[in-house]
Amino acid sequence: xxxxxxxxxxPAGYDMRIIRERVAEGGHLLDDRAGLGLKAYVIRExxxxxxxxxxxxxxxxxxxxxxxxxFLVGGGGFQNIVRDFGRPVxxxxxxxxxxxxxxxxxxxxxxxxxxxxxxxxxxxDSTGRGLSTxxxxxxxxxxxxxxxxxxxxxxxxFDPHHWHxxxxxxxxxxxxxxxxxxxRYEVLHLSAPGLGDLPEGRSW
Numbered sequence: 001x002x003x004x005x006x007x008x009x010x011p012a013g014y015d016m017r018i019i020r021e022r023v024a025e026g027g028h029l030l031d032d033r034a035g036l037g038l039k040a041y042v043i044r045e046x047x048x049x050x051x052x053x054x055x056x057x058x059x060x061x062x063x064x065x066x067x068x069x070x071f072l073v074g075g076g077g078f079q080n081i082v083r084d085f086g087r088p089v090x091x092x093x094x095x096x097x098x099x100x101x102x103x104x105x106x107x108x109x110x111x112x113x114x115x116x117x118x119x120x121x122x123x124x125d126s127t128g129r130g131l132s133t134x135x136x137x138x139x140x141x142x143x144x145x146x147x148x149x150x151x152x153x154x155x156x157x158f159d160p161h162h163w164h165x166x167x168x169x170x171x172x173x174x175x176x177x178x179x180x181x182x183x184r185y186e187v188l189h190l191s192a193p194g195l196g197d198l199p200e201g202r203s204w
Contacts, residue, residue, distance in 0.1 A: 001037065001095030001199055002068060003157045003166060005059040006081070006088040014054045016045050020188060027189035030077070035067025036060065038153065038192040040170055042111050042185035049175065049184045057185065059111070059168055061098070061155060063194045093157035093166045097139045097202045101151025103172035104195075108152045111185040112176035114167040118158070138165065139202050145169060148177060153195070 010016075023041045030039050039060045044051040062068040070076040072090065081088065123130035138156055146154035150173035157166045169178055176184045 002062045004092040007057040010054040023188040030191040035064030037194040037198040041189040096156040099146035099154045106172035108170040110171040110176045112178040112181035113183040118163045
């Protein structure tokens with residue numbers, strides 16, 4: 001499993017109905033995309049749920065990195081983003097764990113992201129064992145969070161370049177109850193052709 005996200009921050013006065021209409025018209029195009037676990041078409045609106053910005057920030061979970069590469073640079077869809085908004089930075093994370101929640105059969109309405117640096121003090125003796133212990137705690141916390149009645153899918157992943165840890169949860173509820181979330185989103189559409197192929201539990 002591989003996670004990726006690009007964030008398109010829009011002007012303060014931007015009419016977010018433009019993004020809503022864009023997703024309504026084209027969101028279904030990835031509903032059967034081979035290699036894709038899920039794509040959550042998420043937005044933040046300035047002033048809503050504490051957001052300081054207007055932003056279109058879809059997040060993807062890929063089962064096949066070749067399919068992900070085709071989407072990004074092989075004419076598989078990302079060229080439309082580049083055409084309309086310029087070429088954004090694409091963040092990416094290697095999957096650690098994925099958990100199905102009780103609400104997986106319910107169309108999601110919200111999502112939460114917690115993106116934090118992995119502190120150097122997580123491994124004070126430089127043996128690597130402290131980092132492993134931290135990840136074990138995070139995996140257990142993900143498991144508990146995914147048991148929430150409104151949880152659809154919960155994911156833990158990391159970026160070993162910048163040493164950041166990502167927790168992303170899709171919720172059936174209209175608000176995301178993850179109290180530690182650094183960002184909260186509204187889900188406009190969910191494409192989930194390979195949802196059942198995403199790993200369950202820790203990846204190893």
